[in-house]
Amino acid sequence: MSTVVIKSVGIDIGTSTSKFMMSELTLGRVSSHFSLPQFDIIERKVTYVSEIIATPLKNEEEIDLPSLVSWLEKEYQQVGLTLSDIKSGAVIITGETAIKKNADALIHYLAERSGDFVVAIAGASLEAVLAGKGSGAARHSQSSRAAIANIDIGGGTANVVVFQQGKVLETITFHVGGRLIEINSLGEVLRVSPSLKPWLCFKKFRVEKGMRLSLTELIEITSGLCGDLLDVLAGEKTISSLENLVHSTSCQGLPRIQEVMVSGGVGRLALEAPPATLADVAKFNDIGPLLASELMKAVKRYHFNVVEAAQTSSATVIGAGTQTTKLSGATISIQPELLPLRNIPVVKAALSEMDFEQQMEQAFLKGKEWFVGNDRLPFAIGLGGTLYLSYLMLKEIAGSIGNLYAKYFPSAEVLAVVCENDMAKALGQALRLQTKFQVICIDQIGIEHGDYIDIGAPLKDELVPVVVKTLAFS
Amino acid sequence: MKEKQIELIVQKVMEQLQAKFPTENRADPIDKGLIFTEKDWETSIPKPAFQEGVADLITSTPARIGVWRTGTRPLTKTMLKLQFDHAAAIDAVGGEVLENYLEEFALFTVETCYENKEVYLKRPDKGRVLTDAAVQTITERCHNRPQVQIVVSDGLSACAVETNLKDVYPALLDSLQLNNLTCGTPFFVKGGRVACMDHIGEILEPEVLVLLIGERPGLVSASSMSAYMCYRPRKGIVESDRNVISNIHPLGTPPVEAGAHIGTVLQKMLEQKASGVKLEL
Numbered sequence: 001m002s003t004v005v006i007k008s009v010g011i012d013i014g015t016s017t018s019k020f021m022m023s024e025l026t027l028g029r030v031s032s033h034f035s036l037p038q039f040d041i042i043e044r045k046v047t048y049v050s051e052i053i054a055t056p057l058k059n060e061e062e063i064d065l066p067s068l069v070s071w072l073e074k075e076y077q078q079v080g081l082t083l084s085d086i087k088s089g090a091v092i093i094t095g096e097t098a099i100k101k102n103a104d105a106l107i108h109y110l111a112e113r114s115g116d117f118v119v120a121i122a123g124a125s126l127e128a129v130l131a132g133k134g135s136g137a138a139r140h141s142q143s144s145r146a147a148i149a150n151i152d153i154g155g156g157t158a159n160v161v162v163f164q165q166g167k168v169l170e171t172i173t174f175h176v177g178g179r180l181i182e183i184n185s186l187g188e189v190l191r192v193s194p195s196l197k198p199w200l201c202f203k204k205f206r207v208e209k210g211m212r213l214s215l216t217e218l219i220e221i222t223s224g225l226c227g228d229l230l231d232v233l234a235g236e237k238t239i240s241s242l243e244n245l246v247h248s249t250s251c252q253g254l255p256r257i258q259e260v261m262v263s264g265g266v267g268r269l270a271l272e273a274p275p276a277t278l279a280d281v282a283k284f285n286d287i288g289p290l291l292a293s294e295l296m297k298a299v300k301r302y303h304f305n306v307v308e309a310a311q312t313s314s315a316t317v318i319g320a321g322t323q324t325t326k327l328s329g330a331t332i333s334i335q336p337e338l339l340p341l342r343n344i345p346v347v348k349a350a351l352s353e354m355d356f357e358q359q360m361e362q363a364f365l366k367g368k369e370w371f372v373g374n375d376r377l378p379f380a381i382g383l384g385g386t387l388y389l390s391y392l393m394l395k396e397i398a399g400s401i402g403n404l405y406a407k408y409f410p411s412a413e414v415l416a417v418v419c420e421n422d423m424a425k426a427l428g429q430a431l432r433l434q435t436k437f438q439v440i441c442i443d444q445i446g447i448e449h450g451d452y453i454d455i456g457a458p459l460k461d462e463l464v465p466v467v468v469k470t471l472a473f474s
Numbered sequence: 475m476k477e478k479q480i481e482l483i484v485q486k487v488m489e490q491l492q493a494k495f496p497t498e499n500r501a502d503p504i505d506k507g508l509i510f511t512e513k514d515w516e517t518s519i520p521k522p523a524f525q526e527g528v529a530d531l532i533t534s535t536p537a538r539i540g541v542w543r544t545g546t547r548p549l550t551k552t553m554l555k556l557q558f559d560h561a562a563a564i565d566a567v568g569g570e571v572l573e574n575y576l577e578e579f580a581l582f583t584v585e586t587c588y589e590n591k592e593v594y595l596k597r598p599d600k601g602r603v604l605t606d607a608a609v610q611t612i613t614e615r616c617h618n619r620p621q622v623q624i625v626v627s628d629g630l631s632a633c634a635v636e637t638n639l640k641d642v643y644p645a646l647l648d649s650l651q652l653n654n655l656t657c658g659t660p661f662f663v664k665g666g667r668v669a670c671m672d673h674i675g676e677i678l679e680p681e682v683l684v685l686l687i688g689e690r691p692g693l694v695s696a697s698s699m700s701a702y703m704c705y706r707p708r709k710g711i712v713e714s715d716r717n718v719i720s721n722i723h724p725l726g727t728p729p730v731e732a733g734a735h736i737g738t739v740l741q742k743m744l745e746q747k748a749s750g751v752k753l754e755l
């Protein structure tokens with residue numbers, strides 16, 4: 001009893017390739033029948049993974065939207081899906097593609113045409129985490145004492161996430177990818193990605209369009225890339241000393257890493273025989289195969305124990321399809337007709353006995369400054385803190401929120417609150433009784449200031465899917 | 475006369491003490507380290523081979539794990555804490571809910587046939603039946619055939635009521651209001667067992683009844699409360715006909731959230747005209 005199965009899709013638009021997957025997420029009650037209801041995703045089953053296609057591009061900087069959409073429609077048709085079947089999922093635009101011209105338009109276009117609650121996400125750090133979950137690194141870390149780094153190398157970037165005991169420790173992304181240098185079978189350089197140029201310059205490699213490179217020269221470049229990347233992971237070089245290779249990072253120093261897993265397109269190539277000739281290297285008109293073989297060669301020089309990935313090139317799309325959706329607590333306070341809500345910015349305040357109203361007022365002022373445009377629902381209020389909430393405090397908090405909201409946002413109609421602790425039903429009730437707003441109050445969702453949140457239509461009477469987007473497109 | 479004398483003596487002693495220890499020295503006993511807090515009770519494995527793993531296990535349960543040992547036995551601190559918690563549990567069973575605490579919620583008190591605590595513990599059946607006086611009182615004072623009847627009882631933990639009622643009860647009233655449910659005349663049952671719901675149901679015939687009752691204290695919490703709910707309670711009701719939300723206390727199921735959820739459960743009982751395992755939640 002009490003299980004619900006929802007269909008969730010993942011769409012990964014990468015620098016060089018795109019993929020689509022479908023999965024079934026089983027929601028089940030995880031609390032005893034003597035407690036308040038509590039649901040979680042208890043099974044994630046991948047039911048379909050598409051062929052990998054080359055991402056259709058109009059020119060170097062623009063995605064060919066119509067052909068991408070028609071590919072997607074065909075895929076949907078093939079698995080017999082209609083948009084209304086899909087209850088969750090994510091479109092992720094990865095690597096360099098995300099900085100290309102029309103990514104913003106694309107991501108929203110797809111989000112609206114790929115299903116009821118399919119959200120658009122992007123950001124190197126999130127991508128790293130999803131790839132690590134999709135590749136099997138997160139699961140592996142749960143049964144191992146070691147910290148494991150999942151290195152997901154695609155066309156444009158290498159996204160690294162470090163897990164321990166199933167938890168994310170840090171993420172770091174490098175400008176290391178198979179498609180950063182495009183070549184033909186004669187070794188002629190067809191294109192060099194601008195993101196690689198600073199590092200090439202720093203290393204005194206001269207690589208320019210039209211030049212011809214020998215296999216030895218290409219090996220020197222790719223092994224240099226892999227060596228620098230692994231040096232950072234092994235702690236032999238600092239992150240700051242390699243600024244020109246690091247795209248972004250969550251930390252200044254990585255924790256000690258004992259194991260590595262390699263996923264992504266380059267991860268898949270690493271399973272194949274190393275290229276012997278220039279023609280082998282240029283199989284895809286880029287340095288991908290060579291980067292893969294050099295990485296596997298280089299990693300042997302370090303103390304890392306290499307763990308085989310369960311998924312390589314599909315790791316990110318599987319992660320996006322199965323891991324982006326979270327569930328709210330099952331005792332919440334919502335008005336179903338107001339859902340789904342998309343891309344709601346969040347301002348955060350911590351529950352405290354002393355100066356809650358003051359804190360809330362400051363958060364509201366910041367929100368008023370930052371988020372203008374949606375008068376009906378300017379932003380959602382995130383409530384953190386581990387304070388025990390008595391009924392008296394609950395009423396006070398509801399009163400403060402209600403008064404301040406009415407004062408600063410006179411034209412607002414909907415009040416959305418996202419709590420970390422299990423308190424949303426009680427708080428929602430208090431808000432309904434004390435204010436004139438329509439109330440959406442959900443809980444058990446960790447959220448930070450500046451995050452964006454999507455809240456889906458209810459899956460059961462009082463259970464909504466939620467996606468928190470830490471780095472979203474504006 | 476004797477009482478007056480004692481009072482005088484106490485007053486004198488207090489004055490002398492005050493003279494001896496001027497105000498600035500009478501700091502909070504917690505600041506002076508005289509009262510043990512949870513932190514002081516903590517013990518841990520000195521050099522765990524797998525720190526993260528141990529920490530994960532400890533946070534997953536309130537049970538006493540990873541507390542270390544001396545030889546094959548627990549540390550003195552662990553033993554003392556166990557005895558301390560056991561004593562708190564015994565106190566909770568033996569305690570009584572103060573009359574003026576109940577007045578805050580406008581609850582009057584009636585009794586079951588439990589006679590005294592000793593009999594109450596030995597004869598659970600007696601806690602399931604109201605006294606004749608109680609039957610008469612509630613017949614006279616309570617609204618008959620209400621939609622929702624709320625009853626509060628000390629059960630096996632008086633301090634559960636004192637700790638949680640102030641948060642559960644008003645949140646419950648709010649949830650009734652928002653679910654458009656009307657409530658009869660609430661009261662307190664002294665010496666109650668869960669099945670006293672059936673006897674009350676026979677007398678007042680509510681559509682649904684919710685009983686907020688102190689739970690059997692454990693070594694983790696002595697002030698835990700349960701909310702038992704039943705559709706048309708009456709003689710012959712079996713356990714599987716009741717629903718419960720248990721473990722309501724500040725470190726367990728949050729009291730305000732539990733109170734808020736009760737209204738939803740009652741609403742479903744009324745819609746489906748059922749409770750217990752037959753109720754689709």
